[in-house]
Amino acid sequence: MSLIEALPSDYGHIITYALVFTTISFLIHALLKSRELKLELNKIKSHLQDSEQKNVALLDKYQPISSIEDRVKELNAESDAITSNIQTLRASYAAKRKLFDELERELAVFDEKIELSTLGYYEPHFDFGTSDRFKAEITAVREQQKDMLKAKQAAVCHTEWKVNNSAREGQTMTNRALKLTLRAFNNECDAAVSNVRWNNIRRMEERLTKAREAIDKLNKSNNIQITEPYFQLKLQELRLTYEYAEKLRQEKEDRAEAKRQLREEQQLIKEQEAAAREQHKYEELVAKANERANKATGDELKRLKSELEELEAQLNEARAKSERALSMAQQTKSGYVYIISNIGSFGDGVFKIGMTRRLEPLDRVRELGDASVPFTFDVHALIYSEDAPALEAELHRHFNEHRLNLVNNRKEFFRVDLDELRAKLEELKPDVDFLTDAEAQDYHQSLLISKEAQTYHESKVERLPDEI
Template identity: 35%
Template sequence: MNDPQDAIVGLRKMLIVKEREAADLQDRIHELTAQLQARPVPAAEPPALNDPRLITVEDVLVLQEVGIYEYHHPLENADSYKQALADLRTHVRDAVKGSEAIVIAKKFSFNNSLAEGRRLTSDLSKLMLRAYNAEAENCVRTIRAGNLDTAKRRLDKAANDIEKLGAAMQIYVSPDYHELRIKELELTADYMMKVQEEREVAREERERLREERKVEQELAAERERLDKEQAHYRAVLQRLRDTGQDTRDIEDQLARIADAIAQNDYRAANIRAGYVYVISNIGAFGAGVVKIGLTRRLEPLDRVRELGGASVPFPFDVHAVYFSDDAVTLENELHKEFSSRLLNHANQRREFFFATPEEVRQVLTKKVGNLLDYNDSPEATQYFQSKGYWPDFRA
């Protein structure tokens, strides 16, 4: 049977090691972050997982290989997770205060004294709990959505190590308390993922509202321009009538303006009307990838030019721009048709798909009939002009 004094020494050493590991881990995180920020991003294919140039940190590999995140405790929003974590940590504190975190043998004697045994087991249990909680807090601080299983294994190992050290006096971490700390890890991972999702949704909503404001401004400016043009031609028409001249050309112009005003008012009133576009960017995403989107802008190519701004190295190529009275439904149908080919399955609001322009054209033709204008091959002028100057990072 293990000597209690040896167990105490072992626990103290374990506590020192855990605290040192936590500090070293934080230093390593800062070091890797600085390296990543300073490292230039090559325009070449990423190395394979077995490439020696790849940093093989366990948590990094877990994050690379993890699938779509599944919530362990589904809640409505980040605030709900925050409250659940606060409630759980209250239970953790209550368990510690109520001496329910560590199971202690009731009749352990030391030097033939039960009192000495109680003092020894009390001191040892405090060291045990301190070591265990140090590892638990370290796991919580370093948790990410993709490395939850790694954190759980680390905490399980800490509980097992402490149980072995306390075997002589039958002292170990309470299973219920351990379950509370495991649930804390799960809730923390869920909370971080929900915060990330809500930030992405908020960003996309801000982008949608900016786009809607631009549409409203464009429609209002166009209506103002048409009203001025209409007033001008009405004055000209009146003068021609007063002088008995031919007014047919002016009447045709007024009819054209009236049609334009009606179309503008329809676009302003019908939020489902707009342009569905199919674009690609071979220089940014490679061949066989398209974006299928929707815009209500008066000039849809303005939206395409914005998408090809500073966030991507090359402008997008336009394969089709199709006006529909119900562009929302048409876009949703196209997205559903290619849903299995999404690039980003974690955030399906991203509208990029593994598909060729010809494949999209075939589906679009079935839904709307023959298309008068469709470009199957991207021009990608800047990409082809630049490709020959690229260094070979894979050499």
């Protein structure tokens, strides 16, 4: 008897149904799984078909290429050709750039607008004390040039040429070539000498050198050259002419400074005479007041005594002024050293350190702030000294590295820290009064007006439109 038969009839039916249900479920699951596998298989087939089509397309595309190695060789060859072409272009550019730079340098010799920074500072070659010495030296150099021309030593030919087998005709040809050579070179030199100035002296020196090189190069086939001694004489003439002009300018400035000092001396004498007259006037007034006081009584006497005291105070002031003026007139070194600034004209941190022998030093300051500068000067210190030139020279020496003008020492402007300037001044003159603040009233008011005008202009520009 089987296990199912042994069970009660109800349990047997249940187990039978369970087995049937399980079998059906398994079949359904298997059927679903079969469908999924079929779909996935179809996808794989489709993907394989796409891959085959792509492979066919790739094969068609790269069919002309026999092999990857051949294509790599072709690409390498193209790369090498491009690299070689780049190197050729670079070499060609370098050669042409070199030629361009040479032509530019040669052109710069004749260019009046060349940058000054490329010229360098000209160091004087001569140390003659006066312009007359320079003038005499120029004349002497020109005489030496004439002697060399007469002796046929300015340009020479190193070959004895023959023309039509004739030495005479060859010499005639050589003489003509030498004349043309010297005429061309002398014309270049004369043009340079006539136009030499402070801002082109270096360029003119180079111009003479280039002219000689160019002429010698053209004469290379004839074996003709400009001699070195003659060339040096031409350079010497050029430099002498330039330095002669500079010496004339310096002497002109010296004369102007001497005239200024003479005016100050004359002004000092006038001020001394005026102070003496003022003293004499008050002495007479005091004498007359004393006479009236001796005769007066009561209230009149009190009034005259009060008037007399006032006149005596004015007399004492006039005497002091007269004595100071007389002292400054007699002592040629006494005077005032002034330290002034002008922010509006020269910027912050720039000071002028100068000297005046005027009885009223502020007159000199006002004179400096005349129409030549847009704003007046502010005074930081006025120092009286019995040896004002020595005090001024010491300050100039100490701050020499801070000069604005490194060429002309008469331009007494220095860019220096205010505290450093005050410290040095207090070291030399401990009791000096030094004002650190620069009022610069006109300058600051001008800035204010300018800002207000700009603000007004901006407000006009940004106003609302009339219509929208």
